[in-house]
Amino acid sequence: MAEVQIKKKRTFKKYTFRGVDLDQLLNLKTENLVELLGCRQRRHYARGIKRREENLLKRLRASKRAVDPNEPGAKPACVKTHLRSVIIIPEMVGAVVGIYNGKVFNQVEIKPEMIGYYLAEFSMSYKPVRHGRPGIGATHSSRFVPLK
Template sequence: MIIEVILLFYLFNLMKELHAGEDAAAELKKKRSFKKYTYRGIDLEHLLDLNLADLAQIMHARARRRLNRGLKRKQNSFLKRLRKAKKEAPELEKPACVKTHLRNMIIIPEMIGNIVGVYNGKVFNQIEIRVIFF
C-alpha cells in the first residue's frame, strides 16, 4: 500500500514536470520570431524604402558603379514588369513568372518575392528571388 502511494506520488510529479516542460517549449516557440534579414546592417524594411542612389552607396563597388551609371531601358522595363506582376498577384500568393534574357541584372530589394524566368540559351529557368540572394 505504501509503495503504491509512493509510486503514484512519483508518477504524479513526473507528469507535472512533463507538462511544465511542454508549456515552457510552447512559450519559447511563441517568443521565437522569424529571422530578421539585414544587408550590411540595414533591415529589409529600410532597404525597400531606399531609392537607387542611396542603395548604390551601400552596395559593393561593381554594383555601385553600375547603378551610378544608371539602368538601361531593358532593365527598367524588366523592373516595371516585375512590379506589375507583383501588383496583379492575389494576396498571399506568388506572382506570375516574368521571363527575361537579362542574366546580369543586379538584384535590388524591390525584386524580392518575384519569380523570374531566366533564359539560358535554351529554356527559361524559373527562379524565386529571396532575401538570401540580395
C-alpha cells in the same frame, strides 16, 4: 520541484543586408542603396540604368501587383527575361523571374538573400564538367574491345 517551462514562440530570423533590415531597404532611395552594394555593382549603377532594365522592373512590379493578397501561398506570374546582367534590388524580392541561360528559362523566386547579386548567378549557362570514367574509344586499350 516541478519546473514549468514556458514554450517560446518560434520567430523567423529577421533578414538584414549589411546591417539594414528588409523593411528599411525597401524604403531606401537608389543612391543610398548603391552605397551598400559592392564595387562592381556600384560601377554598374554609376553608368546608369538602361531602358531594358527599367522595363523589366516595371513588368515585375505589375506581376507582383496582380497577385491576390487574400489567397495563401499565391506567387506572382513568371516574368521571362534575357537580361542576365540585372542586379537584384530589394524591390524585386518576392517576384518570380524566368532567367534565360541560352537554352531554357530557369524560374527563380527572388529571395532577400539574393540582393546585390546578378540574375545570371542563379541560372547557369553551362553544365559543370564531371570528370568520371572515359567513354568508348577514349583510350587505346578500348579499341580492340567489341562494342556489344
